[in-house]
Amino acid sequence: MIAATEPTTTWYLLLSALLFVIGMVGVMIRRNPLVMFMCIELMLNAVNLSFVSLAPRVANIDGQTAVFFVLVVAAAEVVVGLGIIVSIMRGRIHATVDDVAELKG
Amino acid sequence: MVLLGALGVILRSNPVHAALSLVLTLFGVAVLFVAQDAHFLAAVQVIVYAGAIVVLFLFVIMLLGVDKAEDIKTEPLTAQRPLALVLGVGVFAVLAAAIVTSTESVVRRGEGLSVTEASDPDANIRQIARSIFGDYVFAFEVVSILLLVAVVGTVLLTRRQRRDGMVSK
Numbered sequence: 001m002i003a004a005t006e007p008t009t010t011w012y013l014l015l016s017a018l019l020f021v022i023g024m025v026g027v028m029i030r031r032n033p034l035v036m037f038m039c040i041e042l043m044l045n046a047v048n049l050s051f052v053s054l055a056p057r058v059a060n061i062d063g064q065t066a067v068f069f070v071l072v073v074a075a076a077e078v079v080v081g082l083g084i085i086v087s088i089m090r091g092r093i094h095a096t097v098d099d100v101a102e103l104k105g
Numbered sequence: 106m107v108l109l110g111a112l113g114v115i116l117r118s119n120p121v122h123a124a125l126s127l128v129l130t131l132f133g134v135a136v137l138f139v140a141q142d143a144h145f146l147a148a149v150q151v152i153v154y155a156g157a158i159v160v161l162f163l164f165v166i167m168l169l170g171v172d173k174a175e176d177i178k179t180e181p182l183t184a185q186r187p188l189a190l191v192l193g194v195g196v197f198a199v200l201a202a203a204i205v206t207s208t209e210s211v212v213r214r215g216e217g218l219s220v221t222e223a224s225d226p227d228a229n230i231r232q233i234a235r236s237i238f239g240d241y242v243f244a245f246e247v248v249s250i251l252l253l254v255a256v257v258g259t260v261l262l263t264r265r266q267r268r269d270g271m272v273s274k
Contacts, residue, residue: 017200021193026115028189038127045134052143061232072248076255082165083259
């Protein structure tokens with residue numbers, strides 16, 4: 001009875017696909033660079049979730065190790081990305097990604 | 106709950122609300138990690154993502170002063186949103202089809218196998234430690250250098266350069 005209600009790997013993978021698609025649509029429709037960054041985090045999390053749900057299926061811990069490295073690289077990526085956003089958007093209140101076109105020399 | 110948070114990230118017009126929705130999603134994913142016996146990753150997820158990264162986001166939002174609602178109604182490119190939605194639905198359909206058709210065999214093959222013994226709650230952490238510091242110790246060191254480079258690069262990027270050449274904070 002309990003086993004029947006427990007979510008299976010297929011459900012975890014479907015949830016992860018849905019999360020990934022939401023992040024993807026978010027990157028495409030939002031124009032605030034910060035929110036786009038958050039959507040990239042969403043996509044990374046979706047992939048992490050699928051890694052973790054597939055790791056026991058192959059009886060191997062390597063999937064969880066990969067998630068660990070993804071977490072570290074995501075942290076570094078966020079730090080650098082936010083630094084770039086801060087240095088570009090400083091002093092501009094209503095910043096959108098279109099303002100980056102001003103970099104064109 | 107996870108999906109609610111994710112939708113909140115892309116639909117709330119206020120960036121602060123979007124960041125808080127992101128916290129909801131990240132906690133939800135951490136709970137799913139625990140449900141799959143990945144205790145170490147759940148802890149790291151809460152500490153690094155929900156703790157550090159979202160706080161960083163909120164700091165930048167406050168620093169830039171963009172914590173006002175963005176005008177979400179205007180559509181700069183015509184038909185951008187419908188196209189994005191159509192593309193999203195299409196990608197999800199392809200992914201779902203691939204998952205449904207392929208996981209049956211994978212799940213059946215993996216039946217009865219488990220990474221960690223359920224009786225020992227520390228087994229997961231022990232196995233991950235053996236994997237990271239044994240098989241992947243070189244990648245671990247490279248990642249630490251990457252973090253160092255990211256920190257130094259960010260400091261260089263964000264500090265202001267004065268005209269007279271002196272560097273000020």
